[in-house]
Amino acid sequence: SSILSPSDHEHSPELSSLLEWLKQNGATVKNVKIDKVRDGGLRGLVATANFKAGELVALIPNHCTVDVGHYTLPGAELAVQLLWRQLEYPEWNRTFEPYWNSLPQWGTIYSKENWNLDPDHLALFQEPYLEHYVQVNANWTRDAWAGVAATDKEKQWPHMAAKYPREAQRIPYEQFRHYACLTATYTFVFPDKNQVYQRVMVPLLDLVNHYGIGSNTFVTKNPTTQAYHMVATKDIKKGEEITHTYNMDNERNDYAALNYFFIQRLDPPRLCSIDLPEGHLDASFPEFDDHYLPRDKAAILAHVDYLETKLKSFPTTIAKDDNLLSARKSKLTWLDRRVIEFRKERKWTMQHWAKILRERAKTAYSLHQMTDIEANHNFEHTEL
Numbered sequence: 493s494s495i496l497s498p499s500d501h502e503h504s505p506e507l508s509s510l511l512e513w514l515k516q517n518g519a520t521v522k523n524v525k526i527d528k529v530r531d532g533g534l535r536g537l538v539a540t541a542n543f544k545a546g547e548l549v550a551l552i553p554n555h556c557t558v559d560v561g562h563y564t565l566p567g568a569e570l571a572v573q574l575l576w577r578q579l580e581y582p583e584w585n586r587t588f589e590p591y592w593n594s595l596p597q598w599g600t601i602y603s604k605e606n607w608n609l610d611p612d613h614l615a616l617f618q619e620p621y622l623e624h625y626v627q628v629n630a631n632w633t634r635d636a637w638a639g640v641a642a643t644d645k646e647k648q649w650p651h652m653a654a655k656y657p658r659e660a661q662r663i664p665y666e667q668f669r670h671y672a673c674l675t676a677t678y679t680f681v682f683p684d685k686n687q688v689y690q691r692v693m694v695p696l697l698d699l700v701n702h703y704g705i706g707s708n709t710f711v712t713k714n715p716t717t718q719a720y721h722m723v724a725t726k727d728i729k730k731g732e733e734i735t736h737t738y739n740m741d742n743e744r745n746d747y748a749a750l751n752y753f754f755i756q757r758l759d760p761p762r763l764c765s766i767d768l769p770e771g772h773l774d775a776s777f778p779e780f781d782d783h784y785l786p787r788d789k790a791a792i793l794a795h796v797d798y799l800e801t802k803l804k805s806f807p808t809t810i811a812k813d814d815n816l817l818s819a820r821k822s823k824l825t826w827l828d829r830r831v832i833e834f835r836k837e838r839k840w841t842m843q844h845w846a847k848i849l850r851e852r853a854k855t856a857y858s859l860h861q862m863t864d865i866e867a868n869h870n871f872e873h874t875e876l
């Protein structure tokens with residue numbers, strides 16, 4: 493069934509049941525609806541009344557949420573725990589049906605945890621580093637499923653499934669890797685009652701999309717009631733999309749593409765983290781590019797050289813990528829298209845910054861070593 497709500501703004505049966513279930517269980521979900529929020533049909537949360545800054549947008553009690561494991565664990569290991577819990581507590585599992593049904597179906601969401609490992613698809617990145625990053629992560633999911641990952645047995649599926657062989661047999665790999673993606677991308681990190689940070693599935697709040705600087709809510713956990721509160725950080729008008737900042741790393745497209753499989757055109761444009769001087773995917777780069785890009789003439793020119801050499805090394809140009817994306821009889825899947833859109837956006841941003849840096853180099857200072865003549869000159873001045 494479709495994960496999208498119909499265009500007449502009525503909720504699909506799945507989403508109506510979610511809201512009903514939450515209300516029956518003490519949640520506050522009054523002035524919000526789940527709707528298509530972007531051209532591509534992206535689902536998100538929308539305000540159905542005005543909210544003032546500081547006002548509560550939604551409250552989800554702790555008993556409607558699921559702690560899936562320690563926040564440092566990869567999606568595959570969290571998936572093992574979630575599936576095991578569903579088998580171990582069938583009654584509890586049944587009561588959560590309205591929530592499970594609100595989650596996206598297999599094959600509609602991707603992240604490094606459940607990526608398509610077809611080499612032709614990975615090659616679309618035009619970047620070996622990103623290909624490897626996806627491979628390492630997706631292979632971990634595959635290995636945890638097969639029970640051959642280099643980690644504790646209890647973190648791998650066959651060991652946990654051994655207790656429920658018949659039920660476990662009915663769970664296909666497709667579902668496992670989908671769960672690995674969900675536990676990594678549809679979860680929040682919050683401390684439990686013992687102050688241990690957990691990955692938590694929070695119904696409804698996990699339908700809110702990411703927005704960087706300028707998002708209109710944040711999520712907090714009440715230390716006494718353990719409930720999750722979504723609070724407006726600015727006035728929100730009726731009809732506006734509700735957003736929050738998952739993390740600022742997502743403001744770089746390589747991070748967002750690999751971890752959540754979306755890309756953005758940002759204003760001002762931001763380079764991929766791997767295209768920053770000494771940048772890499774696992775670092776946090778919360779500030780604008782301008783704060784990271786060099787000021788010293790030699791360093792600026794070195795970075796312009798990096799960007800231009802890299803741009804020349806790509807097998808396709810932006811124009812070629814555009815042609816591929818707009819070709820009428822294209823055999824590209826939506827997954828392929830997203831990766832091509834990613835690489836096109838990456839190139840565009842590299843060109844943009846190369847141009848700005850080339851300008852900046854014209855008036856930049858130099859930290860080059862003093863020549864003998866300069867040194868002698870300074871010495872004479874000191875003597876005087």
Ligand SMILES: C[S@@+](CC[C@H](N)C(=O)[O-])C[C@H]1O[C@@H](n2cnc3c(N)ncnc32)[C@H](O)[C@@H]1O
Pocket residue numbers: 534535536595596601602677678679698699700701702703752753754755
């Ligand atoms: C926590 S869920 C948010 C709800 C999701 N849109 C849904 O309908 O189930 C995270 C997923 O939403 C999508 N998403 C979140 N923020 C986005 C954004 N700014 N642009 C595009 N897609 C986004 C990505 O597919 C991501 O994996």
